[in-house]
Amino acid sequence: MVILAAAFLFFRAEQLFYEQPTVVRVTRNVRANGLHVGIVGVMVILWIAFIIGSPETFLNSQIYRALMTSIPYWGIIALPLTMVVIAGEFDLSFPSIMAVGMVAFFEVYTRVDSLGLAFAASLISGFLVGLLNGVIIVRLGIPSLIATIGTQFFWRGVVEVIRAGQGESMTFTRDTTLRNSLVNKVFDYFPAQVIWMVIVGVVVWIILNRHRFGAHVYLIGDNEDSARLMGVNVGLTRIMLFALVGLAAAFAGIIQSVDNWYFWPNLGEGYLMQTLAAVFLGGTSVYGGTGTVFGTFVACFIIGGIQPGIVAVGLTGYYTKLIYGLIITASVAMHTMMRKRLK
Template sequence: MSKTMEPDLHEPSAGISRQGSSQNEWKHPSDHWMRGFILDNRASLGTLGVFVVMMAVFMIANPTVFTTWYLYSAVLTTLPVALFVVVPLVFVVTCGEIDLSFPATMGFASWVFALVVQAGYDPFLGIAAALVTGTLLGFLVGSLVVYGGLSSLIATLGMNFLLRGLIQIINEGRSTSLTSLADSWAYRIFSSQVLGVPVQIFWAIAFVVLSAMLYNRHRFGAQVKVVGDNPDSAQQMGIDVKRVRVKVFVFVGIGAAIAGTFSVMINFTWWPTAGDGYLLPVLASVFVGGTPTWGGIGTVAGGAIGAVTVSFIQTGVVAAGLSGFYVQFFNGLIIILSLLGHKWNQARYR
C-alpha cells in the first residue's frame, strides 16, 4: 500500500519537471530584478542610448578631437548650469505645469549675488542672498499661477519678460566684473578644478542624486506625481494640491538661483542677459530625457542625461567639422527622434 503511494522517481517526466522547476526558481529573482529595472528606467535608458549613438557618430566623424580631454572639460564646465535648472523643471512638468520664467530668475538672482560681492561682502553671503531671491521669485511665480488662477505658460512667460526688462532698465545693459572672486574660498569650493576636472560638475551630480531621491523616494515626489496625474483624486486623498504646485515653482526658483550663481563664478562677470540662452536647451533636455508633457510621470535621471546630450550637440557638431548652422538642425533632429522613441517605449501615454 505504502509502496504504491510513493512517487516514481525513475519516471523521466518527473525528473525533468523537478529539474526545470528548480532552474526556474534559481533564475527567477535575477530575471525579475533585471526586467523590473529596465521597465522602471526605460525612459532614462532610451535617452542614454540616443546619447551613446550620437557620441559614436561624432567619434567616427573626428576621432582626434573626441579622444582629447579638453573637449569634455569644456562641456563639464558649463553643463552644471543647465543641470541645476533641468532637474527642478522635471518636477514642474510632472506636476502638469510649465515654467518659462527661469532664465530671468537666473539673471535676477545672479544680479543680487553680483551686487553683494561688488559691495565687498563675502561671496558666501552673496550665494545666500541669491538663494533667497530665487526662492521669493519662485513663490511669486507659483502664487500667480496657483492662487491667481493664471495659465502657467502665459504667466511664467510674462514674468520672464517683466524681470528681464526690469534688469535691463536698471542696468542699461551694463555688465559687472567680479575678478575678486578668483581669490575667494567660494570660488575654490564651487568653481575651481581638481585634477583637471571642474568642481562644479560634482556639485551638479550631488544635486541630481538628491533630487532623484526626493522624486522617487520622498513623499513630496509622490505627491507631485499624484497631483500631476489627477488633481481631484489628490485632493480627496488629503494632499494640499495648491501647496504642492507652489512648491515646484519654488524649487525651480532655487535651482535657477544656483545656476545663475555658478554661471557668474565661471565667467567672473555678470551680464544683464544672464540665463537668456538656456530657455530652449533646458526645455529640450527635459523632454529629450523622457518626461512627457501631460504630467503624472517623469524621470530626473533622464532629464540629466538629456542635458548632457543637448550640451554635447553644439560642441560635437562643430568638432565634427560642420559649421554652426547645423546646430539647430541637429537639435531638432535629436529632439524629434527622442520623442518618437519615448512615445514608442512608454507604457502609458495619452
C-alpha cells in the same frame, strides 16, 4: 551647502525615506528602466557617431572637461525643472531668474562687502521669485506656460532697468572660498560645477523617489483630481516646485558668472532651448506623470555634446537649434502617440 539646506527647508525629516505603495513603485520602476535604457542607448550611438566623424576631438579628454564645465550652467536647472514638468506644468522664466539672482548678489555685496551674504541673498531672491511664480499660477489660475512667459519678460526688464544694461566684473572672487568651492578643479581635472550638478541631481532624485513630496508630484501629473481626493495639497506642491526651480536658477547663475569672471544682464538667455530639450529627451512627458532625474541628467550631456559634435564633424553651428527643435518636437510627438495608445 546652503542650496541643500534650502531644498529641504519645507520637508519634514522623518518623511525622507517614505516608501510609496508597492504597485505604484514597481510600475514606475518598470517605466523608468525602459526610459533609462533608451536614453543611454541614444547617448552611446551619438557618441560613437561623433568619435567616427571626428576622432581627434572626441578621443581627446579636453572636450569632456569643457562639457563638464559648461553643461552645469543649465543642467542644474534642468533637474528640478523635470519635477515641474512631471507635475504637468512649465517654467520658462528661469533664464531671467538667473540674472535676478546675480543682481541681488551685487546689490548685497556692494553694501556689506560679504561674499557669503551676497551668495545667500542670491539664492533667497531666486527662491522667492520662483515662489511668486507659483503663487501667480496657483492663486490666479493662469496657465504656467503663459504666466512664466510673462514673468520672464518682466524680470528681465527689472534686471535691465536696475543695471542700465551694464555688466559687472567678477574678478573680486579670485582666490576666495566661493570661487574655490563652486568652479575650481577637483583632482586637477573635474570642474567643481559638475560635482554640484551631481549633488543637485541626487537631492532631486531623493525628493522624487524617497519622499512623500515626490509621490505627490507624480500623483498630480498622473491625475490632479485623484491627487486632491487622496488629500494632496496640489496648490502648495506646485508653488514649491516653482520655488525650487528659482533656487536652482539663482545657484546656476552664480556658478556661470563666477566661472566666466563676469556678469551680463542678459545672463541665461541662451539656455532655454537646451534645458527644455534635455528634460523632454530625458523621457519626461509633456503631459506630466512620467519622467526621471537620471534620464534628464544623461540627456543634459547629450544636448550639451550636440553643438561641439556638429562643428567637429564639419557642419556649421547653425544646425544646433534645428536639432534642438527636432528633439523637442519628436519627444512631444512620441509622448502624444503613447498617450493615445493608453487611452
